Amino acid sequence: MEAGLLTGLVVFVLASFVGFEVINKVPPTLHTPLMSGANAISGIAVVGALLVAGVREWNVTTILGLVAVMLATVNVVGGFLVTDRMLQMFKKKEAS
Amino acid sequence: MSTYLNTGIELAYLAAAALFILGLKKLGSPATARQGNFLAAVGMLIAIAATFLNQSVLNYEWILVGIIAGSLIGAIAAQKVAMTDMPQMVGIFNGVGGAASALVAVGEFWRVLNTTGTVPLDATFIAILGVLIGGVTLTGSLLAFAKLQGLITGSPVTFPFQQPFNFLLLAGFLAGSVYLLIKPENPAIFLTLTTISLLFGALFVLPIGGGDMPVVVSLLNSFSGLAASAVGFILGNSMLIVAGALVGASGLILTQIMCKAMNRPLTNVLFGAFGGDSTAVGGAGGAEIDKTYRSIDSEEGAMMLGYARSVVIVPGYGMAVAQAQHGVRELASQLEKMGVDVKYAIHPVAGRMPGHMNVLLAEANVAYDRLYDMDDINTEFDRVDVALVIGANDVVNPAARNDNHSPIYGMPILDVDKAQHAIVIKRSMRTGFAGVDNELFYKDKTTMLFGSAQDVVSKLVSEVKQL
Numbered sequence: 285m286e287a288g289l290l291t292g293l294v295v296f297v298l299a300s301f302v303g304f305e306v307i308n309k310v311p312p313t314l315h316t317p318l319m320s321g322a323n324a325i326s327g328i329a330v331v332g333a334l335l336v337a338g339v340r341e342w343n344v345t346t347i348l349g350l351v352a353v354m355l356a357t358v359n360v361v362g363g364f365l366v367t368d369r370m371l372q373m374f375k376k377k378e379a380s
Numbered sequence: 381m382s383t384y385l386n387t388g389i390e391l392a393y394l395a396a397a398a399l400f401i402l403g404l405k406k407l408g409s410p411a412t413a414r415q416g417n418f419l420a421a422v423g424m425l426i427a428i429a430a431t432f433l434n435q436s437v438l439n440y441e442w443i444l445v446g447i448i449a450g451s452l453i454g455a456i457a458a459q460k461v462a463m464t465d466m467p468q469m470v471g472i473f474n475g476v477g478g479a480a481s482a483l484v485a486v487g488e489f490w491r492v493l494n495t496t497g498t499v500p501l502d503a504t505f506i507a508i509l510g511v512l513i514g515g516v517t518l519t520g521s522l523l524a525f526a527k528l529q530g531l532i533t534g535s536p537v538t539f540p541f542q543q544p545f546n547f548l549l550l551a552g553f554l555a556g557s558v559y560l561l562i563k564p565e566n567p568a569i570f571l572t573l574t575t576i577s578l579l580f581g582a583l584f585v586l587p588i589g590g591g592d593m594p595v596v597v598s599l600l601n602s603f604s605g606l607a608a609s610a611v612g613f614i615l616g617n618s619m620l621i622v623a624g625a626l627v628g629a630s631g632l633i634l635t636q637i638m639c640k641a642m643n644r645p646l647t648n649v650l651f652g653a654f655g656g657d658s659t660a661v662g663g664a665g666g667a668e669i670d671k672t673y674r675s676i677d678s679e680e681g682a683m684m685l686g687y688a689r690s691v692v693i694v695p696g697y698g699m700a701v702a703q704a705q706h707g708v709r710e711l712a713s714q715l716e717k718m719g720v721d722v723k724y725a726i727h728p729v730a731g732r733m734p735g736h737m738n739v740l741l742a743e744a745n746v747a748y749d750r751l752y753d754m755d756d757i758n759t760e761f762d763r764v765d766v767a768l769v770i771g772a773n774d775v776v777n778p779a780a781r782n783d784n785h786s787p788i789y790g791m792p793i794l795d796v797d798k799a800q801h802a803i804v805i806k807r808s809m810r811t812g813f814a815g816v817d818n819e820l821f822y823k824d825k826t827t828m829l830f831g832s833a834q835d836v837v838s839k840l841v842s843e844v845k846q847l
Contacts, residue, residue, distance in 0.1 A: 288616050289502055296609055299622040302401055303629025310408040313726075313748065315634060315734035318407050319601055320470050321417050322630045325400055326604040327473075328424065328623035329480040331431045332611040336487045337446070338437030343494070346439065348487035350446045356480035357450025358457070359473045364421040365458035366469055371414040373742035 317370045324363025330356035385433060392430035393619040399423030400623055404630060410748065427619055463743045464700050467733050468528040471521045471597045474604050478517025481607035482574070485510030488614050489570060499564040503614065508557050508573060510610035515577030516584060517603045523585040524593045524600065534590025546583060549576060584650075592649045594733040595638045599646075602631025638734055644791075673809070673821050675828040678836060681803055682843030684827075685711075688765035688801075690721040692757060694794055695741065697731055698771015698806070702833035705744040708770060711837055712746070714844045724750055725757040725767075725794050727775040758795045767799035771806070771833045777818045788816055802826045805836045 310318055333356050337349025400423045406416025431437060454473075461469045489507040492499050499507070526532045553576045560569045588596055605627025612620025639646045676684075685691055693712065699705060712722045724741065731737035738751055752760075761767065769776055776796040779786040796802050797820050804821060806828060820826055829836055 289613065292613050292616065292618065292621050295618055296613075296621050296625045299397075299625035300629045303404070303626040304633060306401060306404045306626075307408070307630040307633045311410070311753075313410060313735050313738040313751070314408060314413055315637065316466060316470075316736045316739055317413060317417070318404075318630070318735075319598055319634055319733065320466070320473075321407050321420060322404065322627045322634075323470055323474050323477070323601050323604070324417075325404070325420055325424070325623055326477050326601065326608050326627040327480075328427060328620055329477055329484065329604075329608045329611055330424075331427055332484040332608070332615055332617060332620050333480055334428070334431045334437055334443060335434065335615055335617065336484050336491070337443055338434065338439050340438040343491075345487040345491040345494075346442075348483045348490070350439075350442055352480040352483040352487070353443055353446035354450040354453075355476040355483070357447050358454040359477035359480065360424055360454065361451045362454030362458045362469075362473050364417060364424070365455055366461065366466070366473070367417045368414065369458060370463070370466070370739050370742075371417055373739065374410055374413065374748060 313374075317367050320363060320367040320370065324360055324367060327356050327360035327363055330360055382435060385435070389430045389433055390618070392426050393622075396423040396427040396430070396619060397622040399426065400626055404626065427623075463740055464703070465529075466736060466739065467594050467597055468525050470601070470733075471525045471528065471593075474597065474601050475518050475521030475525065477604045478514045478521060478600070478607050480514075481604070481611045482511050482514025482518060482577070484611045485514060485607075485614055486570075486574060488611075490567070493564065493567065497565070501561055501564075504561055504564045506610055506613045507570075508560065510607060510614055511570075511574050512553075512577045512580070513603050513610055514607040515574060516581035517600050517607055519578045519581030520585045520596065520600050520603075521581075523582050524596050527585070527590045528593050528597075534593075536589045537586045542583075542587070549579060549583070552576060553580075588650060594736075595635060595646070595649050598631055598635040598638055598733070599650075600631075602628050602635060605629075605631055634734070638729065673826070673828050675830055676803075678829065678831075678839035679843050681827070681829050681836075682840050682847060684766055684801060684803060685715060685720070685768065685840065686718055686844050686847040688720055690723070690764050690766075691715060692723050692725050692752075692761070692764045692767045692796075692799065694725045694727075694767060694769045694772050694776060694796060695730060695737055696727075696770060696772025696775065698773075699833045700731055700737070700740050700771070702771065704770065704833035704837045705740050705746075707834060707837035707841060709741070709744040709746050711841045711844065712750075714841055718844070718847070722750065723752050723757065723760075725754065725796075726751050727754055727772070727794055728792070730772065730775060754792060754794055761795045761798040764799040765801065767796045767802045769796055769802060769804045769806075770837070773806070773818055774816065776820055777816060778820055779816060779818070786816055796820060797823060797826075800825065803829055805829045805831070805833055807832060 333352035337353050399419050403416040403420030406412040485507050527534050556573050605624045609621050609624030715722050726737050776794050778797045780788045780791040780793045
């Protein structure tokens with residue numbers, strides 16, 4: 285196994301533990317917004333899509349990449365906005 | 381120059397990852413949740429901006445077209461969606477995220493194959509993983525969306541020889557993978573594996589009932605994170621690996637919490653349709669109870685509520701579907717004006733996802749210190765004068781406590797039957813999602829108030845005003 289892959293694996297495992305720990309203590313009230321927020325973060329695939337779509341020549345890969353950029357952006361923008369819309373409602377109540 | 385730039389990009393990625401972790405952490409507390417979401421969004425912006433600095437990213441115009449189109453679609457969808465449809469929305473966002481990961485995996489495999497003529501063993505392996513997870517996420521999410529939206533039947537779909545067929549497909553996938561690992565030059569095999577992955581997603585969700593879809597959406601959310609991670613491995617990009625792993629882990633925890641709330645192991649949710657043993661005994665335990673019930677009209681109901689000292693409202697999905705939450709809030713504030721202590725009892729799986737009911741009530745301006753979790757409110761029910769059940773059924777069925785033949789036996793419930801009186805607003809005497817009769821409805825101190833939640837609640841509001 286090459287070094288880059290191994291480093292990746294280390295990062296992956298450690299980040300998973302962080303994910304478990306961070307989420308562990310969350311009141312049920314926030315589970316839906318949390319799922320939605322995490323879902324928006326999974327739109328990070330947009331970074332991968334950008335790298336693949338970035339090449340300045342037309343071939344199958346760039347076209348797939350561009351479609352992926354669009355889809356991942358839907359996930360990111362929609363995800364964060366919808367989460368904010370949900371959380372806004374909690375805010376409103378505090379004021380009243 | 382370019383090494384400085386690359387270091388800068390990596391540092392920006394590090395900042396973005398830190399913001400994601402902080403954001404997720406803050407999303408866990410009501411006071412900071414909105415800020416947390418904002419931080420995560422800022423992290424995403426930094427990650428995207430940093431990627432633009434990468435010197436291999438040159439195709440700006442078309443990328444901008446893609447980003448603008450995606451942003452517009454996402455923003456419009458996020459604004460338009462009704463709060464009751466939230467699970468579907470998360471499902472479909474999830475699906476497109478998975479699709480993006482799968483497309484990148486396919487594209488990168490294609491590029492490496494066409495430029496070097498072959499693909500290294502480890503790269504092929506990760507590409508297969510990425511396509512598999514991404515593909516399953518895509519079609520699984522789309523099917524979950526279709527089920528939740530009512531586009532296809534919500535009941536479990538099974539067909540003859542389904543299991544042998546699945547195993548055959550799995551065997552085919554494994555054989556194809558091994559072949560591709562040895563001879564990666566064969567793009568036809570790779571495309572076949574992609575197709576099988578897409579089939580897997582559909583076949584995986586098809587036999588799961590509509591009521592369990594939120595668990596599926598949550599699990600697929602976890603998958604979409606893992607798919608992003610796989611893409612990170614393919615491209616050697618740490619940002620993708622970290623963010624994907626975070627989502628993968630958090631999605632798994634949430635799925636676990638949901639299953640716990642329904643007192644069912646995850647395997648039962650996913651493969652329950654094949655077991656068949658849990659559903660068969662449905663009616664057996666309910667047969668011996670005396671099936672007479674009392675029904676009242678809204679005037680009588682308003683009197684019971686208005687002259688009570690304490691009222692606990694138990695909202696269920698029926699209330700949400702009828703869009704009655706605003707009426708319920710109005711009723712509650714009328715009652716509070718008359719000096720009645722009003723609380724809301726929220727079952728962990730009320731609504732369609734954990735916390736979904738809280739969001740729906742929040743939308744109707746219900747103060748969230750009035751919302752009580754199951755464990756907190758259950759100790760109080762014996763001191764409650766009237767429990768008002770609106771469109772909830774299985775979550776208040778005492779059979780879950782008493783009747784070990786019942787399919788819902790062992791599921792934690794709200795102890796509505798311990799209140800002095802219970803008023804149940806319901807369309808008819810039909811059974812709930814689990815298909816089980818509810819002995820609560822036949823108790824002496826329970827009265828039924830038939831009608832659609834919205835009509836009944838608005839009638840109650842005007843009757844209470846006249847008291």
